[in-house]
Every structure is written in C-alpha cells, then in structure tokens.
Amino acid sequence: MNSLRSALRALVAIVAVSAGLALAAPVAAQAVNPTAEAVSEEALLNALQGGQAIGGRISIPDQSAANLIKPSGQDWRARHQGTMFWLTILASLAVLTVLVVYYLVRGPIRVESGWSGVKILRFNSVERFAHWLTASSFIVLALSGLNLVIGRYVLLPLIGADSFAWVTQMGKLAHNYLAWPFMLGVALMFLVWVRHNLPQKGDGAWLAAAGGMLGGDHPPAHRFNAGQKILFWVVITGGAALSVTGVLLLFPGLGGDYANWQLTQVLHGVIAAVLVAIILAHIYIGSIGMEGAFDAMGVGEVDLSWAREHHAYWVQEMAEEDSVAPSGARATPAE
Amino acid sequence: MARMKFLCDADRCIECNACVTACKNEHEVPWGINRRRVVTIRDGLPGERSISMACMHCTDAPCAAVCPVDCFYTTADAVVLHSKDLCIGCGYCFYACPFGAPQYPKTNNFGSRGKMDKCTYCSGGPEADSGETEFVKYGTNRLAEGKLPLCAEMCSTKSLLAGDGDIIAEIYRERVVTRGYGSGAWGWRTAYKETVNV
Numbered sequence: 001m002n003s004l005r006s007a008l009r010a011l012v013a014i015v016a017v018s019a020g021l022a023l024a025a026p027v028a029a030q031a032v033n034p035t036a037e038a039v040s041e042e043a044l045l046n047a048l049q050g051g052q053a054i055g056g057r058i059s060i061p062d063q064s065a066a067n068l069i070k071p072s073g074q075d076w077r078a079r080h081q082g083t084m085f086w087l088t089i090l091a092s093l094a095v096l097t098v099l100v101v102y103y104l105v106r107g108p109i110r111v112e113s114g115w116s117g118v119k120i121l122r123f124n125s126v127e128r129f130a131h132w133l134t135a136s137s138f139i140v141l142a143l144s145g146l147n148l149v150i151g152r153y154v155l156l157p158l159i160g161a162d163s164f165a166w167v168t169q170m171g172k173l174a175h176n177y178l179a180w181p182f183m184l185g186v187a188l189m190f191l192v193w194v195r196h197n198l199p200q201k202g203d204g205a206w207l208a209a210a211g212g213m214l215g216g217d218h219p220p221a222h223r224f225n226a227g228q229k230i231l232f233w234v235v236i237t238g239g240a241a242l243s244v245t246g247v248l249l250l251f252p253g254l255g256g257d258y259a260n261w262q263l264t265q266v267l268h269g270v271i272a273a274v275l276v277a278i279i280l281a282h283i284y285i286g287s288i289g290m291e292g293a294f295d296a297m298g299v300g301e302v303d304l305s306w307a308r309e310h311h312a313y314w315v316q317e318m319a320e321e322d323s324v325a326p327s328g329a330r331a332t333p334a335e
Numbered sequence: 336m337a338r339m340k341f342l343c344d345a346d347r348c349i350e351c352n353a354c355v356t357a358c359k360n361e362h363e364v365p366w367g368i369n370r371r372r373v374v375t376i377r378d379g380l381p382g383e384r385s386i387s388m389a390c391m392h393c394t395d396a397p398c399a400a401v402c403p404v405d406c407f408y409t410t411a412d413a414v415v416l417h418s419k420d421l422c423i424g425c426g427y428c429f430y431a432c433p434f435g436a437p438q439y440p441k442t443n444n445f446g447s448r449g450k451m452d453k454c455t456y457c458s459g460g461p462e463a464d465s466g467e468t469e470f471v472k473y474g475t476n477r478l479a480e481g482k483l484p485l486c487a488e489m490c491s492t493k494s495l496l497a498g499d500g501d502i503i504a505e506i507y508r509e510r511v512v513t514r515g516y517g518s519g520a521w522g523w524r525t526a527y528k529e530t531v532n533v
Contacts, residue, residue, distance in 0.1 A: 041519030
C-alpha cells in the first residue's frame with residue numbers, strides 16, 4: 001500500500017512539474033506588449049474620483065507640476081462663478097433689505113425714558129482699541145475681498161481696466177497686510193470679552209423676546225445680551241476660521257496640494273460672505289439703528305437711561321460694585 | 336482663422352524634454368517657471384507614456400472666467416493670452432486651470448505671487464507684435480512671424496503637434512489608424528470638450 005502511494009505521489013509530481021514547465025515556457029517567451037497595456041487618457045479620466053488629478057513623474061524640480069490634468073479646476077470655476085458669486089451678493093443684499101425694511105417700519109430704537117444726562121463707562125480704552133482695530137481692518141478686508149468677487153462686473157466698467165487693475169492690486173496688498181492687525185484684533189477681543197460672553201441666566205428670556213426688537217418690552221440683559229453673545233462667538237469663530245484659511249492662502253506651501261488650496265479658497269469665501277452680511281446688521285444696530293448705542297464704542301460712555309433700558313442686569317451689577325467700592329463711581333454729570 | 340491647439344501624441348513622446356528646454360530658452364522664461372513640462376505616467380511600468388503639457392488654450396477658458404481683473408483675452412487664432420499689466424497675481428487662474436499652466440514668480444513679501452506667467456502659444460501679449468516690451472513680458476512672438484510654437488516645431492519625434500485643431504487632429508487620426516493604437520488626445524476632453532475620434 002505504502003509503495004503504491006509513493007509511486008502515485010512520484011507520478012503526480014512528475015506530471016505537475018512537466019505541466020509547470022509547459023505553461024512557463026510560453027509565458028517567458030511572450031514579450032510584454034506595451035502598446036496593448038498602454039495607458040489611455042480616456043481610461044484614466046474615467047477612473048478619476050472627485051478632486052483627483054492624472055499625474056505621474058516629472059524631471060523638473062517643481063514637483064507640483066507632476067499633475068498633468070486636474071479636471072476639478074473646472075468644478076472650482078463653476079462653483080466660484082456660480083454658488084460663491086451669488087452667495088456673496090445675496091447674503092449681503094438680503095441683510096441690507098431686511099435692515100432697510102426694519103428701519104422704515106420700526107425706525108431707530110429710541111431711548112424711551114429720555115436722556116438722564118448721567119454717563120457711565122461701558123467700554124474702556126483697551127476694549128475700544130480691540131474693537132476698532134478689528135473693525136477698521138475688517139472693513140478694508142471685506143471691501144477688497146468683495147472687489148475680487150463683484151468688482152469685475154461693477155467697478156471695472158465704471159473706471160476702466162487699468163485703474164481697476166491698480167485698485168485691485170492695492171486691494172490685494174491691503175488684504176495681505178491688514179490680515180495681521182485683524183487677527184490681532186480678534187484675539188484681543190476674545191481675551192477682553194470672553195468672560196462676559198458665556199451663557200448667563202436671562203439669555204433665554206432675551207432670545208425668546210427677540211430682544212424686544214419685534215415689539216413688546218425690552219427684556220433685561222447683562223453686560224452683553226444674548227444677541228451680542230451670539231455675535232461675539234460668530235465673530236470669534238468666523239474670524240479664527242478666516243485667519244486660518246487666509247494664512248493658508250497667503251502661504252500656499254503650508255496648505256498641501258491644489259485640491260486643498262481650492263477647498264481653502266472656497267471656505268474663506270463662504271465664511272467671509274456670511275460674516276460680512278452679519279456685520280452689516282451689527283453696524284446698523286450700532287449706528288443709525290439705535291439711539292445712544294454708538295457712544296458705547298465711540299467714546300466708551302453711555303447714558304444711564306440707555307444702559308437701564310438695554311442692559312438692566314449690567315447696570316444693577318455695576319451699582320452693586322459701586323456700593324461696595326464707592327470710590328469706583330464712574331458717573332459723571334453731563335454738561 | 337485657425338483654431339490653434341496643441342496635441343501630444345504620447346505614443347511618440349520619448350521624454351527628451353527638448354520642448355521644455357526650447358521653450359525656456361526661446362522666451363527667456365524666468366527662473367523657477369516652466370511654461371511646458373513633460374509628465375511620465377505609470378513610470379517604469381509596461382505601457383508607460385510621457386506627455387508634454389502646457390497651457391491648452393481652452394475653449395471657454397476657466398482662467399479667463401475666474402480672473403477678478405478680467406486680464407485674459409482670446410485672440411482671433413483662439414489663443415488664450417493675458418495682460419501682465421492688469422494681472423494682480425491672485426492665483427485664481429491657477430485654482431481653475433485643469434493643466435497647472437499658470438505660474439507665479441515669487442517676488443513680493445510672504446513669498447507671494449508676482450504677475451502670472453504661462454504659455455503664450457509663442458504669440459506674445461497685448462503689446463505691439465515682436466517689440467522689446469512684449470519680449471520682456473511674454474517672450475517671442477513667433478505667430479506674428481508666421482511660425483508655429485517652437486516646442487512643437489522642434490519636436491524630434493513629431494510627437495507634439497501645434498496648429499489648427501482640425502489639421503493636427505487629422506494627422507493624429509491618420510497615425511492611429513496606420514499604426515493601430517493611440518493613447519488619446521491628452522487634455523482635449525478637458526480643454527475643448529471634444530476628442531479625436533478614430
């Protein structure tokens with residue numbers, strides 16, 4: 001039995017080896033046919049998935065040139081000329097429309113109890129510096145940014161190609177350099193105001209009453225009402241996001257490859273469009289929209305009546321502090 | 336007027352990079368910028384192909400569409416050119432270009448971009464044809480002298496074709512039919528929304 005089994009095993013081995021040789025011979029003889037296996041543009045294009053590029057090896061030093069075809073450039077173009085363009089315009093236009101209608105219907109929010117003539121300090125010089133540093137750089141950044149989106153269609157036909165190119169070139173320089181004071185301003189605002197912008201009791205009631213903006217009594221608020229707190233966090237997070245994406249756009253070497261640059265640019269544009277629209281409303285309520293409000297950031301002092309009507313809790317807290325330390329009385333009579 | 340195009344017959348390209356060198360030399364292209372480059376796909380594997388690529392002078396060019404200062408224009412020969420006087424170096428054309436053609440000399444602070452530079456199809460810019468200012472900004476204007484782009488003219492294997500789109504497509508079609516294979520008109524689908532059907 002054993003000898004039969006080993007004989008069979010030997011036979012199987014011989015058959016297997018010769019079969020292997022027989023198979024191997026034509027494989028070795030068959031030359032690789034590069035033509036049959038050649039890459040084709042169509043196949044490579046069809047195999048591409050979102051954002052990818054057809055690439056290979058390149059012998060020049062610039063390795064980013066190794067991408068041969070990146071069809072996603074066309075997608076970026078379509079998004080840039082479509083969604084981004086309209087989002088930027090419509091976001092600001094929509095807010096402006098609401099503001100105009102609100103102003104016509106409701107008018108400026110007056111100090112109902114009349115000026116008290118007593119001024120109290122609302123924002124000290126550091127706070128005002130942080131605010132105006134951010135605000136002034138933001139306005140230039142926003143205008144130079146908007147110019148990139150709509151200038152070609154609005155300003156170019158008005159002032160001609162050469163002047164427009166010069167304005168836009170200056171805008172680009174301003175955008176690059178004023179980004180830094182803007183970042184500093186956002187960081188400063190965060191430091192001086194974060195403790196006043198945490199959720200407090202009364203924020204919910206303020207929100208439920210919409211801050212009295214749509215009629216009804218003005219709900220009491222702390223130093224910052226719930227709307228201001230939301231604005232604070234929108235500006236801080238939006239400003240931080242703009243800073244990060246902006247720095248990546250400024251130093252493309254930090255931001256990976258072209259797909260990341262495209263994404264960074266889209267994010268920067270969308271966040272900026274939303275932030276500009278929101279800040280329009282902020283500018284409205286801090287200027288023509290509310291009597292007495294501008295003084296807070298303008299000179300730093302507000303009228304006591306204004307403070308009582310808009311930030312009743314804050315006035316209470318101030319009064320309590322003052323009664324504890326009377327020397328800190330900041331009220332000064334009006335002239 | 337002709338509709339000028341490039342067509343790289345990758346089955347003939349031997350990756351000699353002569354087109355790259357000729358372009359740099361002819362136009363005295365700034366350091367660090369290559370208006371034309373050769374990319375080898377599937378390097379070292381069976382069926383590898385090398386393709387010479389530059390600006391494809393697209394139909395409905397994406398760079399021109401996204402340029403915030405509208406500095407691009409298309410010539411009567413359908414060549415996409417731009418004005419370096421208007422360009423602000425924002426980089427949008429690079430984001431939009433499917434071929435990586437726009438490049439920027441690093442001139443300003445932050446290593447930020449200078450005026451964009453790209454293949455001109457050897458036909459200069461908005462300045463007067465063949466003048467000194469045109470040469471300094473854009474390179475020579477061979478088209479004004481009745482010559483085709485140098486990269487294609489000196490291609491040793493006649494892989495890189497330049498000229499009227501219909502004519503070079505016909506040359507390529509004939510080659511593919513005669514030899515029985517072809518890896519495609521690289522970039523044509525993306526640039527011209529069409530390809531050379533064989």
